[in-house]
Amino acid sequence: MENRIKNAMAAVFEISKKKISDDSSPDTIKSWDSLKHMNLVVSLEEEFKIQLTDEEIVEMINYQLIKLIIKEKMNK
């Protein structure tokens, strides 16, 4: 699962997968703006065949939280 999330992030933010760590956030990834965030949400939804709520979307502010939210969503 982590690999799939990283793939989506790498494609959306146009960065190398290796650069993504638990702390990766809009503060550490320059291209992570609100429009790119939208692209990330769409990519993750397609990847995991889920539909995120607007609360979840707002909470996904770093890689660690993204993992957590997707994991929870998948276990439901």
Add this chain to the structure above:
Amino acid sequence: MKNLKYSEILRLNKELGANLKSSPYKITVLSNIIVHQLKEILEYLLRSEGINADVMIGDYDNVVQDSFKYKDSDLIIIFWELSDIIDGLQYKIELFDDNQLNAILKEKKSEIDLVLNNFKNTSLVLFNKFTSVQFSNLSIRKNNLDKLSDKLNKYLEEQLPVNVNLIDIQKVIVNVGISSSLDLRYYYSSKALYTIEFFKAYAEYIKPFIMSANGKAKKALMLDCDNTIWKGILGEDGFDNIEMSPKTKDGAIFSEIQSIVLSLNKQGILIGLCSKNNPGDVNQVIKSHPDMKLREEHITINKSNWSDKVTNLRQIAKELNIGLDSIVFIDDSSFEVNLIREKLPEITVLQVPERLYYYPKMLRENIGLFYNLSFTAEDKNKTQIYRQQVKRESVKNEFSNIEDYLASLELEMTIYEDDNSIIPRMSQMTQKTNQFNLTTKRYTEGDIRNFIMADDSKVFAFAASDKFGNSGITGLCIANVDWRHKAAEIDTFLMSCRIIGRNIEYSFMDYLMNFLNNDKIESVTSSYIKTNKNEQVKRFYDKCSFSLTKCTDIIRNYKLSLNRYKPKNYKYIKVK
């Protein structure tokens, strides 16, 4: 693209972008909602076709302001969402009174005028028609949003400039389905209304316009016969048992297919047969089968024989003088379909679906391949013109020397100078001509009009005819003129392939050089820009007494002092 995930499209698009070396095709999207996801989707779709698309999204809700800024784009897409021409219009409008409604209508009309006026010299504009369907699809009565949408569309249709094409976005929404098209979650938080699925369908829907503007529309449709234009196998079932009558279940499908093919033919698409059959048997069906719709006058080329289809299709491209990548081929057999896909990958191959009732739908879905921005008189007569060509070829063999043959043709050329009435045809020639085209610059009708109107450019075209018939307008030259320095530059010089080999190009050049000379021009520059297809004109300017000034792998620049020009003066070509 339909099956690709968005993140895959982002990745593949980046890779394609890094590999494309051709000059960028600049697209600017103006919108009053957030449509940024269209960028990579449209880029990817076009880059996969070899068009180096560079899509730029204008500022949010700055349609009017941006229309002052992006006039230089190759293509402008206007994505004006009705529900957002005023924030929250979709719910506010039902409470408006007539005065308020009229005020909105008036204001929007003047904004439309302003935007279209700003883009009047832009090559191509795609303008989404207004639609209310996203919010009023369940409303039983026609509501105010519907009415406003109708009025604005009527206004657009009434005064549409030649460079603007309306896009029926409602059809795209219908194709995808309303709930799959809209992402209401983002609409309320970020003014982003549409889903990835919608943007994919939208990009596919407008692709034919862009393909045509880049000279990539298909020109010919080649068809297998057995189980492709009729049901059954002619050689086994026999003349009386093949089916294409609207009165039988399967026959009706083939009758519909033949009708769609006929309508393509009416739009100037060349139709041909490529089937493994006894030629005599197929000819008999074409001539006298009561249910056959495709007759001799519709079929430009018929390769019904026992040669393999790779050889036949290569031969067809050669005889029609078109590229393999201008051909679409339909067959029912997996063997033939895979063979052609493997051996002639330039050809677009369609297979008759196993579930026959999907066959007409499949063909309709692919009709965009043949879309032409300009539809002209030459298109209507094309089958005839190409059939004359085949006749000429057979007469050619009777003469031992080519000059005698040309003299026997009674060639005539009529020149048109800055003529507004043939703009669509001139634009179309720049978009479709690949082989006899020195610089391969593609121009829309708007571009050609600009050349005609400008003081420092001249546009010449010619129509050619001979004793077998009229080939219509088949040659074009655009020249930029610097009157002060008495210098001219040939921007475009091209000729349709169907009149190659008659020395008409030289008579045209004689005429042009004489014209410029009379206008006191002293020197002319020109160039040949190499493409995959125009090798045959590499040395055209050398043959016209121009001197080579610079030569690289891709470009050859020339210069000519007009007093050194040696006219060819072919006596057998009459110039009018």
